[in-house]
Each structure stands twice: as C-alpha cells, then as structure tokens.
Amino acid sequence: MKDSIIQEVRATTPLIHNLTNEVVMNFSANGLLAFGGAPVMAKAKEEVEEMAAAADGVLINIGTTSLTELEAMKLAGKAANKKGIPVVLDPVGVGATSFRQDGVRQLLQAVSFTAIKGNAGEMAQLVDIPWETKGVESVGDGNVEEIAAKVAKLYQTTAIITGKTDVICSNEKMIHNTTGHAWLEKITGAGCLLGSILTACLTTNYSIEEQALTAVQFYGLAAEHAAAQSYVYGPGSFLPAFIDALSLKSEQLERS
Amino acid sequence: MKDSIIQEVRATTPLIHNLTNEVVMNFSANGLLAFGGAPVMAKAKEEVEEMAAAADGVLINIGTTSLTELEAMKLAGKAANKKGIPVVLDPVGVGATSFRQDGVRQLLQAVSFTAIKGNAGEMAQLVDIPWETKGVESVGDGNVEEIAAKVAKLYQTTAIITGKTDVICSNEKMIHNTTGHAWLEKITGAGCLLGSILTACLTTNYSIEEQALTAVQFYGLAAEHAAAQSYVYGPGSFLPAFIDALSLKSEQLERS
Amino acid sequence: MKDSIIQEVRATTPLIHNLTNEVVMNFSANGLLAFGGAPVMAKAKEEVEEMAAAADGVLINIGTTSLTELEAMKLAGKAANKKGIPVVLDPVGVGATSFRQDGVRQLLQAVSFTAIKGNAGEMAQLVDIPWETKGVESVGDGNVEEIAAKVAKLYQTTAIITGKTDVICSNEKMIHNTTGHAWLEKITGAGCLLGSILTACLTTNYSIEEQALTAVQFYGLAAEHAAAQSYVYGPGSFLPAFIDALSLKSEQLERS
Numbered sequence: 001m002k003d004s005i006i007q008e009v010r011a012t013t014p015l016i017h018n019l020t021n022e023v024v025m026n027f028s029a030n031g032l033l034a035f036g037g038a039p040v041m042a043k044a045k046e047e048v049e050e051m052a053a054a055a056d057g058v059l060i061n062i063g064t065t066s067l068t069e070l071e072a073m074k075l076a077g078k079a080a081n082k083k084g085i086p087v088v089l090d091p092v093g094v095g096a097t098s099f100r101q102d103g104v105r106q107l108l109q110a111v112s113f114t115a116i117k118g119n120a121g122e123m124a125q126l127v128d129i130p131w132e133t134k135g136v137e138s139v140g141d142g143n144v145e146e147i148a149a150k151v152a153k154l155y156q157t158t159a160i161i162t163g164k165t166d167v168i169c170s171n172e173k174m175i176h177n178t179t180g181h182a183w184l185e186k187i188t189g190a191g192c193l194l195g196s197i198l199t200a201c202l203t204t205n206y207s208i209e210e211q212a213l214t215a216v217q218f219y220g221l222a223a224e225h226a227a228a229q230s231y232v233y234g235p236g237s238f239l240p241a242f243i244d245a246l247s248l249k250s251e252q253l254e255r256s
Numbered sequence: 257m258k259d260s261i262i263q264e265v266r267a268t269t270p271l272i273h274n275l276t277n278e279v280v281m282n283f284s285a286n287g288l289l290a291f292g293g294a295p296v297m298a299k300a301k302e303e304v305e306e307m308a309a310a311a312d313g314v315l316i317n318i319g320t321t322s323l324t325e326l327e328a329m330k331l332a333g334k335a336a337n338k339k340g341i342p343v344v345l346d347p348v349g350v351g352a353t354s355f356r357q358d359g360v361r362q363l364l365q366a367v368s369f370t371a372i373k374g375n376a377g378e379m380a381q382l383v384d385i386p387w388e389t390k391g392v393e394s395v396g397d398g399n400v401e402e403i404a405a406k407v408a409k410l411y412q413t414t415a416i417i418t419g420k421t422d423v424i425c426s427n428e429k430m431i432h433n434t435t436g437h438a439w440l441e442k443i444t445g446a447g448c449l450l451g452s453i454l455t456a457c458l459t460t461n462y463s464i465e466e467q468a469l470t471a472v473q474f475y476g477l478a479a480e481h482a483a484a485q486s487y488v489y490g491p492g493s494f495l496p497a498f499i500d501a502l503s504l505k506s507e508q509l510e511r512s
Numbered sequence: 513m514k515d516s517i518i519q520e521v522r523a524t525t526p527l528i529h530n531l532t533n534e535v536v537m538n539f540s541a542n543g544l545l546a547f548g549g550a551p552v553m554a555k556a557k558e559e560v561e562e563m564a565a566a567a568d569g570v571l572i573n574i575g576t577t578s579l580t581e582l583e584a585m586k587l588a589g590k591a592a593n594k595k596g597i598p599v600v601l602d603p604v605g606v607g608a609t610s611f612r613q614d615g616v617r618q619l620l621q622a623v624s625f626t627a628i629k630g631n632a633g634e635m636a637q638l639v640d641i642p643w644e645t646k647g648v649e650s651v652g653d654g655n656v657e658e659i660a661a662k663v664a665k666l667y668q669t670t671a672i673i674t675g676k677t678d679v680i681c682s683n684e685k686m687i688h689n690t691t692g693h694a695w696l697e698k699i700t701g702a703g704c705l706l707g708s709i710l711t712a713c714l715t716t717n718y719s720i721e722e723q724a725l726t727a728v729q730f731y732g733l734a735a736e737h738a739a740a741q742s743y744v745y746g747p748g749s750f751l752p753a754f755i756d757a758l759s760l761k762s763e764q765l766e767r768s
Binding site for chain 2: 527529534537541546550551553554556558559562563566743752753754755756757758760
Binding site for chain 3: 013015017022025026029030033034038039040041042043044046047050051054055231239240241242243244245246247248
C-alpha cells in the first residue's frame with residue numbers, strides 16, 4: 001500500500017461521477033466523502049456527458065440499472081474515454097439475468113474500462129467460466145487467478161476480484177490482498193463503495209497496480225479497524241464506524 | 257414465536273427479490289442481511305421475471321412507484337405465482353392518491369398475494385372502510401380486526417395490520433402481537449423492512465400463521481432490545497442498534 | 513431563533529411532500545421525522561398534484577432529476593401555489609450542466625417559490641454571477657450578500673445561501689447565521705435535509721424571516737451538539753448523532 005496515493009486523493013479531492021445503483025447511493029457518497037473524494041451523482045442521459053467531462057473519474061455500477069440508465073452509462077463512459085480519465089465498471093449481479101448480461105456486453109463494447117471490479121461470480125461470467133451465484137452474491141469456488149487473468153486480457157483492463165483474498169491482475173502481474181473483515185459481507189454495498197474509492201485512487205499519479213492494491217488494502221484495513229472498535233456490536237453499528245475509519249490516515253489503520 | 261423459523265431462515269439465507277421504494281432500499285437491504293436473508297433489488301421490466309424466478313420470495317412495495325415500475329411489479333408477482341414462491345404486498349400510502357389506488361387494484365387483480373401487510377389506514381382502503389390517514393401514515397381509529405378479516409377474505413390472503421398491537425388474520429384465525437417500540441414510528445421504512453423480513457419467514461416450512469406471527473414478534477422484540485441499549489439516545493442512534501438487534505438470536509431478544 | 517416555531521412544527525407535524533434526489537431520500541426522511549415533520553415522497557407525474565394538494569409544504573430538489581421528474585416537479589409546484597402552501601427550491605448543482613440550468617429555469621418560470629435555498633455557487637448561477645464550483649459543491653469566493661439580494665429580488669422570494677455564515681435575504685432584510693459545524697460538509701445531503709426542515713418551518717404562523725432564520729440556526733446548533741458528543745469520532749458516527757440532535761428541544765441545543 002502506498003500512503004502517498006491516499007494523501008494525493010485527499011489533497012486533490014477528485015470529483016467522481018457515480019452512475020451507481022439506488023440501494024447504495026447514500027452509502028457510496030458518504031464513504032467516498034469520508035475517504036477524501038468528491039462524489040457527484042447524475043444519471044439523466046441529457047447531462048451525463050457534460051458531468052463526466054467535468055469529473056476526474058467515472059464509476060459505472062449496474063446494480064439496479066434500466067434500459068434508460070444503460071444509455072446514460074454508455075454516454076458517460078465514452079465521455080470519460082474521450083477526456084482520458086479513469087472509468088471503472090462494477091458488473092453487479094451480471095450473471096443473474098440475461099438483461100444484465102446484455103447490458104454489460106454493450107458497455108464493454110462501447111467503453112474502454114480502466115478497471116473492472118467484481119466478485120468471482122460476476123467476473124467469471126464476463127469470461128464464460130461457470131461459477132455458482134445467488135442473486136448478486138458469489139457462492140462458488142474455483143480458480144480466481146485464472147478468471148482475473150482472462151478478464152484482464154480479454155478486455156485489456158485491470159481486473160480486481162474481491163473476496164476473502166482479493167486478486168488483482170494488471171499488466172500480466174498477479175497481486176493479492178488479504179485485508180478485510182467478514183462484516184463487509186453482512187452490509188449492503190461494500191463492493192459498490194469500494195468501486196467509488198478505487199476510482200478515486202485511479203486519478204492519482206501512480207502505476208495502476210499500486211493504485212488498485214492501495215484501494216483494496218486500505219479499504220480492508222478500514223474494515224478491520226472498524227470491526228475492532230468496542231462500540232461495534234453488529235453490522236448496524238459497523239456501518240458508521242466503517243465510514244469513520246475510511247476518513248483516517250493510513251498509519252491509524254495499520255495492523256498492530 | 258417459533259425460533260425454528262428464524263433458524264431456518266439463517267440456515268437457508270433465502271433470496272428475496274425486493275421491488276421496493278427508493279427511500280428504504282438501503283435500510284431494507286441491510287436489515288434483511290442482518291436478519292439472515294439475501295436481498296436482491298431489480299426493477300427493470302426486462303429482468304424482473306427472471307430475477308423473481310431465481311428468488312425464494314418476492315416483496316412488492318409501492319412507496320415510490322411509477323407506471324413503469326408497476327408493470328415490472330406485475331411481471332415479478334406473476335412469476336412468483338408461477339413458481340409457487342411467497343409474494344407479499346405492502347400497499348404503502350395507497351389511500352393517498354388515486355394513482356396508488358389504481359396501481360394496487362391492478363396488482364391485486366394480476367397477482368395472488370401470499371400476504372398483504374400494511375398499517376390500518378392502508379388496509380382499510382383495500383376494503384373500502386373509511387379511515388383517517390396523513391400522507392403514508394395511519395392516524396385513524398376503529399375496528400382493526402374487522403379490516404383484517406375483510407382483507408383476508410376478499411383477497412384470499414393472510415392480512416397483517418401493523419400498529420401498537422399487530423393484528424394477523426389468516427385462515428379465519430385472528431392473532432395478536434404486542435412486541436414493538438414507539439421509535440419504529442420515528443424512523444422511515446420500519447414497515448417496509450418488516451415486509452422484507454416477513455417475506456423471508458414465509459419461505460420456511462411452517463404454517464403461515466406461525467411464520468407471520470414470528471416475523472412481527474421477532475421484529476418488535478428487536479426494536480425493544482435496541483431501544484433499551486445505553487448508547488441509544490434517539491431515532492438516529494436507534495437505527496444502527498436496530499440493525500444489530502435483527503442479527504441476534506431469539507433468546508437474546510426475549511423480554512426479561 | 514424562535515423556539516415557538518420549532519414547537520409549532522412538533523405540535524402540527526406538517527406533511528412535507530419531498531420531490532428530492534435519490535442519494536438523500538432516506539436521510540431526509542429520517543431527519544425530517546426526527547425534527548417533527550411528516551415526510552412523504554412521491555414522484556410519479558400521475559400523483560404528484562394530488563399528493564402536493566394533500567400536503568402542508570412541498571420541497572423540490574433537483575439533485576438527481578430527469579426530464580420525467582422535472583415534469584412532476586412542475587406539477588407539484590403549481591399545485592402548491594394553487595393551494596397556497598409553501599414551496600421551496602433547492603437547485604442542487606445547477607451550474608454543473610446545461611440540463612440542470614434549463615430545468616431550473618423551467619421550474620422558476622412555472623412555479624412561484626416561497627424560498628430558494630442553495631450554496632453560493634448554485635445561487636450565483638441563478639443570477640448569472642460567476643462563481644467557482646466543483647460538481648455539486650461550491651468552492652468559490654465572493655460577495656454572498658449581493659447574490660442573496662439579487663436572487664430575492666429577481667425571483668420575488670426569500671433567498672437562503674448556506675455556508676460558513678448562512679445569509680438570508682427576505683423582504684429586503686439581510687440576516688446572518690453562524691451556527692453549524694464543518695462535518696456538515698463531510699456528509700452527503702446536509703443541504704438537502706435542511707431544505708426539508710426549512711419547508712416544515714415555513715408551514716408555521718410566523719414571518720418568513722423568523723422561519724428561515726430558525727430553520728438554519730436550529731439546524732446548525734444540532735450539528736454543533738452532535739459533533740460535541742463523546743461517541744462521535746468522524747463523519748460516520750456524526751450521522752446518527754445528528755439525527756438524534758434534530759429531535760431535541762431548542763434549549764438542549766443552546767451553546768453554553
């Protein structure tokens with residue numbers, strides 16, 4: 001983890017245009033604000049190009065998308081590509097319905113993504129590897145590195161697969177991260193907020209491997225820190241403590 | 257209350273497809289996760305049938321619905337009927353506008369609901385009994401049992417009327433519950449989240465009377481437990497404590 | 513600050529129809545409930561006139577608006593004007609895109625607003641004064657009183673500009689407020705919830721200058737009170753404490 005990436009985010013407060021799902025909008029905005037970014041949400045197709053062009057990074061998350069929103073996501077993604085700013089895809093529950101599969105296929109054709117982030121089930125779907133899922137959750141078991149390598153190669157991107165061990169494949173390098181806490185699976189939107197924070201880290205002047213690793217490692221340390229607080233009793237009280245932890249300095253989160 | 261119902265939910269983590277309002281999506285997802293279910297939200301009409309067919313139960317809540325979403329709700333409800341999984345209706349604020357009355361009428365014609373849950377004002381509206389409401393709140397006074405019996409009979413369903421005393425009418429039996437706490441009325445979405453938790457309980461192998469009573473009784477006990485914590489000072493701090501309480505075992509919530 | 517305004521809100525629990533953005537719906541509903549109002553959210557164009565006509569006040573916030581929602585906002589605003597109840601505009605991020613500028617222009621033509629509330633960048637945009645913004649945040653510097661005076665005059669309204677010092681211009685009077693806390697800028701929706709609480713205060717029987725000042729002053733004192741609690745460690749734990757504080761009596765919030 002490079003602390004200088006976290007510091008750069010906080011010094012520049014990058015504007016992140018979030019085209020994300022309705023379940024997590026509030027949590028993502030508060031989490032990104034705590035971390036040091038500046039969130040903006042806008043999804044009307046009439047304004048997304050202008051908003052994306054004014055932003056420092058764009059996040060596209062299909063969790064509750066519709067045909068109308070998919071159009072807006074394509075426009076925002078293309079505008080990000082044109083401006084040369086990072087654009088991240090979070091293909092939430094892509095395996096759950098053919099509508100999501102079609103939508104993600106269209107997004108992948110229209111937009112060149114700087115990074116694609118998902119759980120193993122979602123990422124396996126993108127490269128036609130069988131994997132067991134349940135709704136938007138990944139419950140299968142298999143070779144995660146193989147999936148990450150295939151996603152990275154096929155879509156010419158950085159692939160980030162979250163799980164007990166996070167696996168990042170970027171420029172043919174395979175990177176692992178083991179920070180994190182089980183309570184991240186007991187709250188909604190943990191993966192979604194990570195997408196926003198990852199996008200913020202991608203706006204800094206470091207290699208994408210360092211940026212991606214720093215995002216997932218810091219995020220996991222913040223979860224561990226929050227879970228360890230004496231006033232955290234369950235997933236409900238974990239939520240505000242986790243937002244608090246995202247605002248801390250790297251050294252305050254280090255494992256002792 | 258049958259603790260074995262709670263245990264079965266936690267052992268099977270039923271996938272609940274929530275077609276619910278935008279105000280409560282995050283709270284409902286976190287509450288259902290804490291309780292032991294697996295929430296999924298999807299509302300595009302192109303995917304709701306497939307999502308409902310993959311789920312173990314479907315919740316339909318009209319709190320912020322639109323014509324487009326009503327179409328999706330009908331499709332999801334029919335898919336649930338076809339698969340034979342429970343489907344619950346929460347007719348939020350149905351008396352407030354003729355648009356909501358028409359929408360609920362259409363839903364009731366298209367879908368056979370396993371249970372209908374609402375406050376007295378909403379349920380009275382479904383059987384043309386006069387009742388005073390204010391926005392989406394019920395402020396009237398009258399014979400709640402009569403309303404429950406009429407809803408159950410007219411719609412061939414289990415009727416659950418929430419209030420200071422919850423009244424359940426199922427298979428001509430009238431059941432009462434008095435667990436709960438006044439702070440549930442000072443937070444938004446308390447009734448909406450109960451709808452999701454009720455749907456999860458309806459996926460278990462017990463009689464519907466036991467399932468419905470267990471859902472409302474456990475929910476009320478969790479509220480009492482949360483309100484009694486020393487670090488709960490008002491409706492704001494009640495929220496995370498309540499989510500925490502929903503994750504506890506039945507015996508941890510029993511009144512002493 | 514007139515405590516009797518707060519007391520009147522709590523005695524009458526005015527029904528506030530919120531046409532607001534998806535990011536803050538839950539936070540706004542919980543905050544308004546804690547304060548003493550009764551929130552209702554409805555945005556389908558088929559029902560907004562009826563809902564607004566049943567309400568005591570209407571809030572219009574364009575944070576994540578679309579063409580469809582803009583239509584509904586105009587209908588709700590006109591219904592409020594027809595009934596003679598207060599209607600408040602929060603032109604979130606109006607300067608960010610031409611779509612928002614057009615939308616707000618349409619709203620200002622169709623509806624006579626009782627009050628317009630925004631940060632300096634948003635309010636400057638309404639009267640064509642140059643101001644630096646970043647997404648939906650105001651980062652510029654300049655003569656805020658001049659902006660408030662111009663907005664009030666041009667739109668025949670009460671102008672409320674939030675910031676380190678809040679500036680209210682109403683009936684040619686200029687009023688200032690300095691309550692508040694820096695953490696309001698580290699959470700999403702602080703300005704949006706203030707819009708809902710302001711609308712509730714505008715339903716009381718006092719002068720609009722007293723109503724507007726009371727709303728912003730009480731709100732800022734609640735933030736100061738929350739931030740001072742020993743169990744508030746960051747923006748995450750500030751959130752529930754702030755909701756708690758909004759439910760307190762004025763005298764519990766007074767600066768010592």
